[in-house]
Amino acid sequence: MAQEAPGAGGKRPLEGRGRSLRVLRALLGAAAGVPALALAAMVAVLLVEAMPAIRYNGLGLFTSGLWSIGSLYSQPVRTGGVLHLVGAHYGALWLIVGTVESSALALLIGFPVAYGAAVIIAERLPRPLAASLGLCLEVLAGIPSVVIGLWGVLVLGPFLAHDIYPELAKLPDVPVLDFFRGGVGSGEGLLTAGLVLALMIIPIIAATSRDLLRQVPRAPKEGAAALGMTRRETFKAVQSRWIRSGVAGAAVLGLGRALGETIAVALVSGSQIQNPSNIYDTMTTIAATVVQQLDSALTDPSHLAVRSLAEVALVLLLITLAVNSLARLLVRRSARDVALPVGAGL
């Protein structure tokens, strides 16, 4: 190509690279729209799939704990226009309760451990030790949940049922501790599920909190030291507040994982659709039920079983969205008086 001489202009086209910029913008816009579209599509498909179940189950889904596919030997019959097996009844109360209880337990147990670990790693330990512990966190985060679930059911559960739960069950006779008394079972149940879930969310929360702590600027920390504050007081005044909204975001991320975790819970929960009588009792969650019931649900000639599973999946999705929105609201409120980037880490 011949080089153009400067100043040899004359009448040359003035259009720039507008077209390629427009193409790029369109591509980026499309990419940015993918998450929103995916979410909308998922809700729409679940909604359509679940519609007959929504009509058949009504509010009973939330008020009843009985989950029964009906008699597979009967001819499907029609009620209110919905085809179903005789005796089919889908009440998801205990699935929802189990999901919320196990995830809440996981957060209750996992959050303090994770936050404490992050503080110690970021603030106290010498660099090499902090780095190797950090590596452990990352490895822990990468363990497939089926491996953790297997370990939970083969190793952790029996150990807890033998050595730990019997001690816990001897807690003093105070009404608030009622939940800890009674038979301890075989180690498959609510508390074991909560502990396994805690183990799975600790790495997420700890690694995020540690990274946030490392990003706290030096200036306000020095300001605190210059006021004669101890390290602990400095941490309370500066670091803990600086990372607060990000840590809340990490906790919600962890909670989201716990709510949706499937295979590990399916392995250690005992898989009983019931309200656990105490903290050691067997139970199940929405996600675990979907995966465990799907095979038999597919044998239902009325298809209502599969549609009911879609309906509880939709409920799970809505719970997750609600938890996320609530967390964002809280984070925004707590961030208001410090005006840090809202929802950092969410």
Place this chain on the structure above:
Amino acid sequence: MVSTVIAEEQEVGGCRLLLDQIRPAIHAHLDDPVIETFGLTIGFGNEPVLSGVDLPVARHQITAIVGPSGSGKTTFLRSLNRMNDKLRGFRRSGRVELEGQDIYGAGVDPLVVRKRVGMVFQRPNPFPMSIRDNVLAGVKVHKMVPRAALADVAETRLAEVGLWPAVAGRLSDSPYRLSGGQQQLLCLARALAVAPDVLLLDEPTSSLDPVSTEAVEALLLRLAAKVSMVIVTHNLAQARRIADQVAFFCEGRLIEAGPTEAVFESPKRRETGKYLQGQFG
């Protein structure tokens, strides 16, 4: 011919050449200094930063530390309330006496030293809490006043730095919404709230606009009656405007110290004169 030129250039480029024959610094003798350093020598690892600084700090006056970049001004300032202690490779010899007591002596708690010798930094560094809580942070930690009196303390301190009218209606707001100058005043209020005897200021106006700078300078002049101050500044005009005493540092040494007027008008060392005239910096 050629060699003369090189010598001159080196001389203009800094004070290294002139320091070849080390002469004792020109001291300011003060009768009742609030802080005084004796042979203060500081290094980080193998890097010497300050050597043999003897400097008294005048009570209830403003002492400006001036000198080119890398002359050890900030290191000197931070050594007066032990802010260097935790830095990597910190080494020190010599003494720093606060009211006659060595702050590096055995059994001295650096936190107690820092409560009495406060510090304001180059950039405003408010805490991530409300404006009110920022002012009260030190007061609360040191449990200096009963709970019921906290609101009064906040108002008094904010009024003292001239910030009260601007923030009275939004004490619960984030300090990060204030302007840079207002944030720096807030940091001053926070430092003053723990009632320090001495306030160290590390280029407190270098990140501020001229109007805010003027506000801070006026405040420092007002405060001088109550608090002794040491200010590091690159702004010679500022040193001249507000300082009672000036100390000129170069290459980690104190070259000359004395009353501002004397040092600016008739410096006793050639390096001081050259620096003050802007021949190197």
